Amino acid sequence: xxxxxxxxxxxxxxxxxxxxxxxxxxxxxxxxxxxxxxxxxxxxxxxxxxxxxxxxxxxxxxxxxxxxxxxxxxxxxxxxxxxxxxxxxxxxxxxxxxxxxxxxxxxxxxxxxxxxxxxxxxxxxxxxxxxxxxxxxxxxxxxxxxxxxxxxxxxxxxxxxxxxxxxxxxxxxxxxxxxxxxxxxxxxx
Amino acid sequence: xxxxxxxxxxxxxxxxxxxxxxxxxxxxxxxxxxxxxxxxxxxxxxxxxxxxxxxxxxxxxxxxxxxxxxxxxxxxxxxxxxxxxxxxxxxxxxxxxxxxxxxxxxxxxxxxxxxxxxxxxxxxxxxxxxxxxxxxxxxxxxxxxxxxxxxxxxxxxxxxxxxxxxxxxxxxxxxxxxxxxxxxxxxxxxxxxxxxxxxxxxxxxxxxxxxxxxxxxxxxxxxxxxxxxxxxxxxxxx
Numbered sequence: 502x503x504x505x506x507x508x509x510x511x512x513x514x515x516x517x518x519x520x521x522x523x524x525x526x527x528x529x530x531x532x533x534x535x536x537x538x539x540x541x542x543x544x545x546x547x548x549x550x551x552x553x554x555x556x557x558x559x560x561x562x563x564x565x566x567x568x569x570x571x572x573x574x575x576x577x578x579x580x581x582x583x584x585x586x587x588x589x590x591x592x593x594x595x596x597x598x599x600x601x602x603x604x605x606x607x608x609x610x611x612x613x614x615x616x617x618x619x620x621x622x623x624x625x626x627x628x629x630x631x632x633x634x635x636x637x638x639x640x641x642x643x644x645x646x647x648x649x650x651x652x653x654x655x656x657x658x659x660x661x662x663x664x665x666x667x668x669x670x671x672x673x674x675x676x677x678x679x680x681x682x683x684x685x686x687x688x689x690x
Numbered sequence: 691x692x693x694x695x696x697x698x699x700x701x702x703x704x705x706x707x708x709x710x711x712x713x714x715x716x717x718x719x720x721x722x723x724x725x726x727x728x729x730x731x732x733x734x735x736x737x738x739x740x741x742x743x744x745x746x747x748x749x750x751x752x753x754x755x756x757x758x759x760x761x762x763x764x765x766x767x768x769x770x771x772x773x774x775x776x777x778x779x780x781x782x783x784x785x786x787x788x789x790x791x792x793x794x795x796x797x798x799x800x801x802x803x804x805x806x807x808x809x810x811x812x813x814x815x816x817x818x819x820x821x822x823x824x825x826x827x828x829x830x831x832x833x834x835x836x837x838x839x840x841x842x843x844x845x846x847x848x849x850x851x852x853x854x855x856x857x858x859x860x861x862x863x864x865x866x867x868x869x870x871x872x873x874x875x876x877x878x879x880x881x882x883x884x885x886x887x888x889x890x891x892x893x894x895x896x897x898x899x900x901x902x903x904x905x906x907x908x909x910x911x912x913x914x915x916x917x918x919x920x921x922x923x924x925x926x927x928x
Binding site for chain 2: 512513514515516517518554556558563564565566567568571574585586588589591592594595596599611612613614615652653654655656663665
């Protein structure tokens with residue numbers, strides 16, 4: 502019965518999704534049982550005769566359609582929204598995601614251009630949010646990515662991001678970029 | 691090399707540099723700074739010829755390139771012992787290019803993920819009111835008259851809550867009234883010091899009085915005399 506209730510719960514919350522804690526609370530079960538139920542339901546949905554699936558997106562469990570059925574949805578929806586993010590927006594998001602929390606100036610330094618308007622747009626879209634202020638001079642605003650950002654790219658959590666190290670190769674990342682910003686660029690060795 | 695792309699195609703100077711390096715098939719770890727600087731400057735000049743404004747970030751990078759270029763031209767006369775500790779002037783730029791390149795590469799991964807995610811759908815949350823107990827239902831036994839009287843009460847409250855209009859006036863000092871005053875002063879005194887005509891220190895008063903004096907002088911009603919520089923100015927009736 503609990504499994505059926507869980508299915509209903511996932512339907513009701515829709516795109517908002519459920520956290521493990523919410524499931525435990527509503528069903529009055531412990532974490533182990535909640536995970537067990539989820540896995541069980543997830544397995545049911547993987548059957549070929551089911552049209553939905555449980556996805557873990559942006560730190561929440563959500564009921565979604567299956568990617569394999571996309572062509573039918575295309576037929577159903579006449580004008581699927583094809584708006585995608587611009588190169589500048591993607592770049593800025595990537596920099597914030599891998600360095601959060603980060604100030605706008607730090608983003609500017611990495612990109613080599615000003616990012617103020619893009620950051621404003623990303624905040625408006627809900628992909629990033631303010632997360633306090635840096636201790637640096639002027640106490641600039643720090644930004645971090647949101648669960649909406651993760652969901653937008655189909656990521657479960659920040660751990661799901663492609664590994665930067667592999668792409669960065671042998672570029673040694675500066676430990677303290679904040680201090681580096683306000684120091685001269687001269688290096689001892 | 692023919693450069694037929696626009697600056698708008700680039701996200702910034704780092705993006706432009708990466709493109710130039712790639713086009714010239716250079717090794718990013720060993721940039722031929724002289725060649726790349728020339729290409730970079732040519733590109734900026736081309737933009738200016740097309741009357742396109744080159745944003746300041748591109749110019750900052752141009753300065754950096756020129757600085758690196760000049761540093762590399764200076765022969766290193768220091769002790770050979772220090773050879774190993776010599777910092778390549780390109781090092782900082784190369785690190786920044788590599789870092790930027792990494793994020794640029796990641797955007798490609800993100801873009802793919804973005805498209806895949808667009809192919810799966812979720813739904814909006816159910817309206818919670820479908821699941822509430824129904825206690826909130828309104829039991830409706832009000833008549834149209836009740837609605838009208840409720841509206842009238844609301845309307846009255848709305849009128850009552852409006853701020854009451856009142857007028858706050860400033861005593862106006864007109865040029866003509868000051869002209870009149872000055873005339874009567876001169877009738878009694880014939881000659882009067884310019885400064886005596888400003889007994890009240892108030893902006894409107896001073897402006898009106900000054901204009902009155904100018905107008906009277908123009909209309910040949912008074913004469914303004916100053917014997918020598920910085921002396922008192924005297925107004926005299928004609």
